[in-house]
Amino acid sequence: MDWLFFGEISLAGLAMGGLYGLIGLGFVIIYKATRVINFAIGEIMMFAAYLFLAFAGGMEMSPWVALPLAVLGGSVLGGVIEKVMIRPMLGESSISVVMVTIGLASILVGLVELGWGADPQLLPEFLPRKPVFLGELYLAPKIAYGFLIGATLLLVYLLYFRFSRGGVALRATASDQAAAYSMGINVRRVFNLAWVFGSLAASLAGVLVAATGGLSPQFGAVGLSVLVVVIVGGLDSILGALIAGLFIGWLETVAGAYLGGQYRMPATFAVLAVILVLRPYGLFGTHEIERV
Amino acid sequence: MFKRFLTRGLRLAGIGSVAAALMTAAPVLAQDKEPIVFGGSIPLSGVFAFAGVHIHAGLTDYTNWINSQGGINGHPVRYVMEDTGYEVDRSVAAFKKITGSNRVPVYYGDSTGFMKTIASELNSRGTTLMSGASFATALTDNQTYPYQFIPGPNYTQMFGIILEYIAMQGQEGDKPTVAFVYSDTEFGKDPIENGKAKAAEMGIKVVEEIVTKPGSVDVSAEVLKLRRARPDYVVFHGYILSPINEFMVQMRQMGLDTQFMGTFWSSDKLIIDRMGADADGYMGVMPYNYYDSAEGGPMLEALRSQAQKSDPDAGYRPTAYMQGWFNAMVWTEVVKRTLDAGKELTGDNLAASLASIQDWDTGGIIGVPVTVRDMSFPVGRIWRVNAKEASYEPVSDWIHLN
Amino acid sequence: MRIGDAKQSYEADEAIWTSSTQKFWFAVFLLVLAVFPFVADAYLLYIGCLVGIAVISTTGLNILTGFTGLISLGQAGFMGVGGYTVAWFSLHTALPFPLTLLLAGLLTAAVGILVGLPSLRVKGLYLAIATLAASVFLHFIFAEWQAVTGGMGGLSLPPAHLFGLTFQSDFEMYFIIVPLAVVMVLAAKNVFRTRTGRAFIAIRDRDISAEILGINLLRYKLMSFALSSFYAGVAGGLFAYFYRVVTPESFPLSLSIFYLAAVIVGGMGNLLGGILGAAFMTLIPEMLNLLTATLTPFYPNAPVFMSPMLGIIFGALIVGFLIFEPNGLGEIWQRVRRFFRLWPFRN
């Protein structure tokens, strides 16, 4: 066995997994606060990446201006989605709400095709091209720097949720909606904030992923991998999303490298199936007690 | 971006206005003869739309041109199409609708899936000859698909042309090595088995074989595999753009001097437009001359002037446009031969006319006279990207497989 | 309340059509279905067959998702199992189509039971994701099990046959698809007149209480999966006979979402709604094409700008129905009927 090769593959996988963790975080924030499973997260990522393309490519802004703008655009989109589509569904069955997000995904794809056409696109380069070596291990620069940017946002998020007022409100709402409400927390605002923050994480990840792999209206399919991540980690566990993100990213890449690209999805979905049978609420998720 | 969006809209408006004009223009040209209908399931939307709009433009412009030349033996040509979204069931619906209300001797199919699906219906009708966007190897099987042909080499033949080119580049006794990178789709897997057999036959070693999803995927791990296999040539198949760019950029970052090549749909100018300087040196196999190539010929000139006339702002026309035009050219030739022989326009007669094509001069669309073999045109040429000129330049002679 | 609909017997009271007016209109409907292929052109006939297949599949998904409350993203995969089963038996045996379709249904039901097994432990969205995993695995099998499925290239199969007759054209296939659709919808209707159907609905409404009231959850959830996949398998089998080609790309995830959308737009837990939803969703692209054709003379690049609209309309329908009309077309239909029953005395 070529351990150097294995090391490099693993590193590439983990770097990608870091981005999965970031998207997973966006997913979990929304789920924790609002109990909505957002099947459109891949399309929100895509939308932000197209915004970046518009700002940095079409309008020829500096990528470092375009990136925050695109991410901001993605978060605004999240907030609008919550207001327009999710809020009217309060109290409906979770199946219905999920279907709303599936419908939303289709709408976003249509809008993107309308605005940018169906052609495949490449984002303007904004990450350094110099190869990155960790000891002897080679790592593609895009994913290395992508990982760093993603990890930074992740850190900021974790600190924010730990210490800020908004973070506390979010956590309180997540743990007990009724109690949070009675404590004077504006639960509706928190719902909206959760969508904004969740979409923000997804948007940044979207731009970074599109920067490495390219962009097209089919980009949203990456959401499937994220779904695996959050189910394996546990829908309501931030830690779970991060660990599962790294693991799934690694597994996908290793399976792809050693077995072939057609094994990437089956490999991760096999893990998903095992988790569903053994620990349906995920590795780190909370098991809810049912009552009659 | 808004500017580009706008120009794109205008360009498309141009295509459309021609299509509309055609409805009214055709009867004027009619010389009291029954029009000949070119039918088409065209993917104006969906994953293949980037090509579909240009295929549509190519077919439209050709129709206008041939009508300006007096049609086919005095029969005016009418092009009737419907958007399919690149979905098989909608393509079939379009076929039924168009063939239901017209007599359609020739038809454009938008995907291999559609071509295979419609085959049984086509065979039992025996009225229509079909070609289209697909270069699938399977369609050259005349037993199963007697009424379908390929407007160029099939994918296996494209691999053959590429491998012949590669073999020619080897120093004496020292054959280059090659790696195949293809997408996990029907399209992607089409020529791989045959390609490996052909390589083995020619003594070219396939040192690595990589399957990926098409489109936006992270390929860092696959690049690492190629880094170890160190092929002299990497042949891409089953992609439009991504992840070809990422393979090329990352492998060059590693300091590898691998030569990258691709088949028809991976050899559009889109690659240069999107990748810029990174595309330099990329090679593709192409059966038609590029719109902006230095080559000439009466038909190529006609194409250029017609394209210019229909949309003066469009400038360069992509390979999909050439492909659409060439399809219509072959249809015209086949219909003409059948009419000249005094035969009815049936599937069998049209197929026989197609099979009779030998050393046909395409007027510069293809640089050499072509001969139909097994319902395909097994000819092509290797082109290389000159990023500075933003164009493909020929690096080989025309290779005509036997 | 209608006059004179008091019933003499419980049998009459529990019939599907409780008034002679209803019976009359159903007879008219059947007559229209029977006459349709003789008057329709090739295009309409093709669309008619497509709607028939969609009705069967939507009814199956409605049983599982609409009536039993188990959301499934695996419908396309299940249809694929049915399609490949029919293709394989047609290529390797001389079985006539009723048998191959039955085998397709049964094999798919077996796969459905297997996929449904986690349903006791996992619920709601987790189950949806389990079915998603199933569809990923099924797609992988279709693409990779070369010897049986023909790999990515798929399988081409001979036409359906029975007693020496072959069913090849759309006209001939219509007489397999549509009667089968009618029978299968009626059979589903029957299920919901009996204890089995009540158990499904009870599980959807309150699964824990249902269990305490004597309903074996696993048994009935699996039964619902089996029944639903049987319908999907038959629909997939018809799909195979209809197109005579099956490839892994014939059954993409988007098809599963299409059927879910048909169930939602039609009305979850409403069989009639499901039929309306299936027809409506199948016809949308065609209606859009029609609109595009109408617009093109005035607005020449209509095709290019109208095409992405399909995705937007598709999504907007899902979202719009869920928010504004959660009971779907079925409910709208009821309203229209009520209106006409009372008209002109009330408006």
Added chain:
Amino acid sequence: MILECDLTTTQAVGSDVGAASGKTEHNKNILEIHNLSLSFGGVTALRDVSFRVPEQGITTVIGPNGAGKTSMFNCISGFYQPQQGSIHYQGKPLTGVKPPARAALGLARTFQNIALFRGMTVLDNIKLGAHVHMKSGLLASLAYFGPARREEMAVRREVERHIIDFLEIDHIRRQPVASLPYGLQKRVELARALAMRPKVLMLDEPVAGMNREEKEDMARFILDIREEWDVTILMVEHDMAMVMDISDHIAVLNFGQVIAEGLPADVQNNAEVIEAYLGTRDMDSLRHKLNPESEVA
């Protein structure tokens, strides 16, 4: 006819508690709970609970909110698995018997927060109760005509004659349950439990949230059911007036433990019970006790 008979019973019970309960005290116990303990995580819901349910009687479990009464029911239904102890039904342990099987054995119940199936009509809800006594499988259901229809019609006849008429709900049988007022919903739930042909009918707060008239109706139905259906009734109820009126046997739960068990009169005078109810620990039940009419769901 029914009306007459139950009014007299109520009065009799009301005036002389001892006489009403006396006749059932010798009967053997249909349900015996032995040393039952149940906890969720660190929270103990039931601690070493034992009591018995005499056959053919009306046994009521009372106790303040959160005393573990509903948990008790859930253990008997088989929905919760107690960590310790056993439940004997007709002399046999129920350990390991799944909820649906318990229903088939004759353990029927209603729920504290009405658990009707909102997507079904009243009639279908009631018929669902007969589920365990029906046999049609999937194939018979698909075909309908034949065994399935025969069975459905038999159940329909039974439900119409013995339950819908009896509980006076014929006028609503076609209505979806969601549209019914609270009191009627409770009655439909009772009807559904009766369709299960119970041997033990477990009623979880059957009159909670009802007005006086509805409560009286419900009490009358309960007594009639006991008389006409040969059923043992096990009930959880807060309404002390009604409990004392119709119960033959009472068990008092507090903080997951049985603190008293016996005839209504005995329990009423038990010091610990008075402490539990009148002590300041549970304002809620005190309010119920002092002013039972004001209770709202």
